[in-house]
Amino acid sequence: MSFVSDIDKPSNVHVEDIERGEKASVQELDPxxxxxxxxRHGTVDLDPLPSSDPLDPLNWPDWKKNFQILLIALQTFSATFMAAGLTPAFQPMAExxxxxxxxxxxxxxxxIAAFGVMPLLWVPLMNYYGRNPFLITSSLLCACLNIAGGFCKTFxxxxxxxxxxxxxISTAFAAxxxxxxxxxxxxxxxxKNGWWSLALVxxxxxxxxxxxxVQQHAGTKWVYFVFAILNFVQFILWLFADETVYFRHGPQPEQKGFFRFLGLKKNPGKPLALNVFWRPFKLVTNFNVCMAVxxxxxxxCYANIVLVVELPQAMGILFELDAQQLSYQYIALIIGSVIGELLAGHLSDWWMKRCIAKRGGQRVIVDRLWISYNGFVCIVVGLIVWGVYLYKAEPGHWKISPLIGxxxxxxxxxxIATVLVAFAIDSAADKAPDVGLYLNFVRSIYGFLGPFYFPKMFDNLNFAGSAGLMSALVVVFGAGPMILVHIRGSRRA
Incomplete structure (x- = not known):
């Protein structure tokens, strides 16, 4: 027996019998x-099983659930939007x-560094005391800070x-x-995970x-004002949102005194333990989650950050583009991301239903990974097309070929983002918040390191050689681990 197969024996079950689970639920439920x-739902074959309380978020109307998820997706979008949105203003701000x-x-x-670290503090507090007060306050504070950013005079x-x-803004980044x-x-x-993962990307x-x-026609100051307007819109929308934290097992919290004034909840049956702040890192012992992360x-890093961060250097300088012309280049990445989501979220849910039916009611979570291989193939092909055509391009003569790649x-x-997030949560369903935090920390810190070596990589290997290296890293450290997880999970099924 290998170490890999033993590393998470006590962890989650990877095979579920849907039909037997339904019968067991029917027997245990009171009339x-x-x-x-x-x-409410037309069935009791639900995972997780809601309570009989209409205030249970799982029992909310679909429109209300979707509003909440789309709202957190908007705030997740705003975090990466504001961080990367400064790119066209680098030159003017430098001057x-x-x-x-x-x-x-x-x-x-x-x-980016804050996105990786701060959710480790915010998310446990939000999951315990309630999310809305944190999200309302953070949106308003960010709006004020971005207004201030428009008037800053020094670095x-x-x-x-x-x-x-x-x-x-990191209150929402991993929530x-x-x-x-x-x-x-x-x-x-x-x-549903695809909505916020698409927004982030x-x-x-x-x-x-x-x-x-904005930079081309209104100047740097208005870049910050656009950020502030976006944050203020979020602030208004959160005022109309309901709290999603619900203590399904045990008494519901009572809001008293200062907690009620702040809009915070407190779990009356369970104190906030300090280990929740470092608990996400325990998922390193869960082989499925660790490899997916x-x-x-x-x-x-290699199919998003490198394309966004290095695009001004790769295409802006090469083709002599101004700020507005450079902004057009990002349309390709937006279209590609949207198409990727259309080929991921609905498809992976449909595929899982098909696999469950084919297996006679047995749910094997590694079946979802078949969809992820499409993503790895797309990344490898896309990076090679991007790098090779940039390498062959003539200075000052714009071509669309690199953008297609x-x-x-x-x-x-x-x-990959949508499918592997869903797979990781399936592998540790009772630790979904921790999965999000662990993924966010590793992804943000690894992405944060990229811009420090990207320029040297392109200088030493040129665009074609760099694309080959990045493709190899995606195959070896991306597709390779997931194939190993797939084989291991299929054998255990």
């Missing part, structure tokens, strides 16, 4: 609970603050606003998995695309 679920362009890029790097002042924005876990059943997770090219026009992080790679990244 009133059974009748309520049949009236105003008397710094180099690489140093101006630290405004983005600082926020230090602007860096302070960027760091604080990164800290506060998407928690929202989906509280609002969606297992058969919906592929699609699209935010990186979406920011430079929009802000390139590594694969998703590799894909995100970038779009294909972006589609592959979103397929």
């Amino acid at each position: 009133e609970h059974h009748d309520y679920l049949m009236k 105003v603050y008397g710094i180099s362009v690489p140093k101006a890029s630290y405004f983005t790097s600082a926020q 230090a002042q602007q860096m302070a606003t960027r760091v604080l924005v990164g800290i506060f 998407g998995a928690s929202f989906v876990a509280d609002l969606a059943f297992s058969h919906e997770r592929g699609k 699209v935010g990186t090219p979406g920011g430079p695309f929009v802000c390139g026009f 590594i694969a998703a992080s590799i894909a995100f 970038g779009a294909v790679a972006a589609a592959g990244n979103n397929i």
